[in-house]
Amino acid sequence: xxxxxxxxxxxxxxxxxxxxxxxxxxxxxxxxxxxxxxxxxxxxxxxxxxxxxxxxxxxxxxxxxxxxxxxxxxxxxxxxxxxxxxxxxxxxxxxxxxxxxxxxxxxxxxxxxxxxxxxxxxxxxxxxxxxxxxxxxxxxxxxxxxxxxxxxxxxxxxxxxxxxxxxxxxxxxxxxxxxxxxxxxxxxxxxxxxxxxxxxxxxxxx
DNA sequence: GTCATGATACAG
DNA sequence: TGTATCATGACC
Numbered sequence: 466x467x468x469x470x471x472x473x474x475x476x477x478x479x480x481x482x483x484x485x486x487x488x489x490x491x492x493x494x495x496x497x498x499x500x501x502x503x504x505x506x507x508x509x510x511x512x513x514x515x516x517x518x519x520x521x522x523x524x525x526x527x528x529x530x531x532x533x534x535x536x537x538x539x540x541x542x543x544x545x546x547x548x549x550x551x552x553x554x555x556x557x558x559x560x561x562x563x564x565x566x567x568x569x570x571x572x573x574x575x576x577x578x579x580x581x582x583x584x585x586x587x588x589x590x591x592x593x594x595x596x597x598x599x600x601x602x603x604x605x606x607x608x609x610x611x612x613x614x615x616x617x618x619x620x621x622x623x624x625x626x627x628x629x630x631x632x633x634x635x636x637x638x639x640x641x642x643x644x645x646x647x648x649x650x651x652x653x654x655x656x657x658x659x660x661x662x663x664x665x666x667x668x669x670x671x
Numbered sequence: 672g673t674c675a676t677g678a679t680a681c682a683g
Numbered sequence: 684t685g686t687a688t689c690a691t692g693a694c695c
Contacts, residue, residue: 509689518689520680529680546690547677553689566689604690646689669690 468493468502470627476537480556480563484510484660487554487565489637491573491629494610499578501610503570503600504631507661507668509644511553513562516658518650521562532618533562540619540626542612549604552612554621554628568645568659570600570610571667579609602669638663645670 468491476483487505494501511519513533520543521533532541533555541553541564553564572579579599580591591599600606607613612626621627641657648654661668 511689520689525681527680543689544677544679546688547679549677549690551689568689602690644689649687650689 466632468500468629468631470622470624470629471538473536473538473622475628476554476556476621477558478556480510480512480565481658483554483556484508484565484658485639487567487628488639488660488662489631489634491631492567492570492606492610492627493629494612494626495624496611499575501578502572502574503606503610504573505567505569505628506571506665507567507569507659509566509568509660510658511564511566512658513557513564516650516656517653518644518647518656519563521564524562530562533564535559538621540612540616540621542607542614542617542619544614545604550607550612550614551603552607552610552616566603567606568603569661569667569669570606571665572596572599572609582611583609597666601667 487508490505492503513519513521520530526534536559537556539555545551552567555564557563600609619626640661640663642659644659
């Protein structure tokens with residue numbers, strides 16, 4: 466199946482809109498001569514200067530957040546809690562430091578390799594619990610998809626790591642909710658900028 | 672449900 | 684140099 470990167474203009478839009486439109490799209494990572502594909506089922510919008518939960522809120526450019534201040538369509542990957550990586554996609558025009566966090570995937574292609582990445586072995590046959598746990602969280606999906614700090618700043622309009630529209634797009638219902646684990650963010654705690662596909666079993670938590 | 676884990680970024 | 688962190692897995 467042919468999967469082609471979305472055009473940069475897709476990302477050069479309002480971050481909440483991009484967050485919603487990413488649901489149902491495929492995240493693709495070509496690595497070690499293999500293609501890993503996951504359907505995006507959960508996202509969160511981080512709207513830069515107006516959002517206390519965003520890493521770019523202060524407006525100060527740092528080593529970590531600098532890619533957020535650049536042009537849209539690039540990967541913002543960072544270490545969280547000293548142990549896990551999170552994958553974001555930069556949105557909006559250059560200078561407006563916004564991003565979408567990818568919070569959960571439904572495995573589409575390369576499930577076997579993902580299970581090796583996650584569980585350090587090839588189970589051959591995975592049980593339902595193991596499958597469900599492969600990529601139902603932002604840290605988990607980075608392990609499953611081999612997304613590391615090496616991916617920081619990767620151009621998603623290239624052919625290594627990108628988002629593609631599936632051949633057949635299923636009809637979905639979108640749920641909007643408060644974002645996860647941003648208790649420090651004062652009024653931004655309540656913004657309904659978490660989006661997920663209603664009823665999808667790979668959503669991280671209800 | 673609670674809690675330890677862990678490395679880095681960032682502020683002070 | 685101290686502190687908080689866009690999470691997870693292992694435990695109760």
